[in-house]
Amino acid sequence: MTEYIDGKYLGLLRHHHLHTFDALWSVALEEVDAPNKGRGGWSTVSRLTLADERGTDKDFFVKRQCNYLCRPWRHPLGEPTFSREFRNIKLYDTFGLPTVEVAYFAWRKSPEGPRAILVTRALERYRPLHRFFASWRELDPGDQKTILEETGSLIGRLHACRLSHHCLYPKHVFIALGQPVPVRLIDLEKAGPQWFPKREALSEMSRFLRRIGAWSSEERRLLFRYYLIKNPIFPSVDRFCDLLALRGAGVSGRRIPGRWSAFRNMTGRA
Known part of the structure; x- marks a missing residue:
């Protein structure tokens, strides 16, 4: 045993x-x-x-x-x-x-x-990220920034270690504002190494973003900025957004106007 x-x-x-x-x-x-x-x-x-x-x-x-x-x-x-x-x-x-x-x-x-x-x-005083969405606009702007900064930074640190969660949804990100460790990841049953870091990072981030409707374009770009500070695998936030949008189009290297526009709104890419 x-x-x-x-x-x-x-x-x-x-x-x-x-x-x-x-x-x-x-x-x-x-x-x-x-x-x-x-x-x-x-x-x-x-x-x-x-x-x-x-x-x-x-x-x-x-x-x-x-x-x-x-x-x-x-x-x-x-x-x-x-x-x-x-x-x-x-x-x-x-x-x-x-x-x-x-x-x-x-x-x-x-x-x-x-x-x-x-x-x-049990993660006492922690709440899953998706529980914040219904009242997101009522949150203190400082708390909003903390959630975006800490979430983006932690996912960036994860990918910088060449690891992926492989099932990363907002319900797997737990938040405790004001705690020494404000963000934790749960449910690591499917987690594993990254064999193709850029491709897997884009896949994980695009899957994560599709479950988030509460954040504005500017807030999403802030998340990307803190992600790239910890995992600078793309040269800029704009480039990160472009690559995410291409994944959203579903065809490598080809942008389908309707779906491109929708995903562009999701990522905040102008």
Whole structure:
């Protein structure tokens, strides 16, 4: 069995008799979402609240799965998706990229297939980026600028490390204004290296932008500016916008007027 326990949480888990695989597997918890069923198995997410020795509650997410596998090239026969997510979280930690904090991870074989558990700290005081969109115009201009700056900078840092999230949507970017670490990335199950940095950076950014309707052209260009400070793979914001617009046209090197105009509005390119 592969097992990891963060020493910072070992005492808390042991105090509640939840420091072993069997205990975490069998504890009854309410699921926060409907179970994912597929890949020949299942996967669930539940919330767990534990009081420390001072009586202060600490919230965690407990993710459990059975025979829910991915098949990366290093594991052609399959491995639990949580195993890949755990590995990516630790990799992001190595690069100083803010994400969730792992308290416990383990997986082991069973007659039904590999079982895996991943326990992470809940991101208290954080909100997913898309929750800001409905009231974006009511936000303080300074807070708007902070969100754009920190989001663009973090995605730029990610790509400068030659890594991609591979599923980057606003719901995967968590914001906590006024915190020492104002932006974090979550759900790293599909994250991986970049083999073609420019192409993959454009793909990730264009996918991310399509889910954002609240930002003006000027705000999008500000996001690009902070991105390029951390990952200067394009010579200017204008060039970045042009390349994003070409991707939006769907045909390499050819601009289709109607779709070009729509994507030009999205990126803020004049």
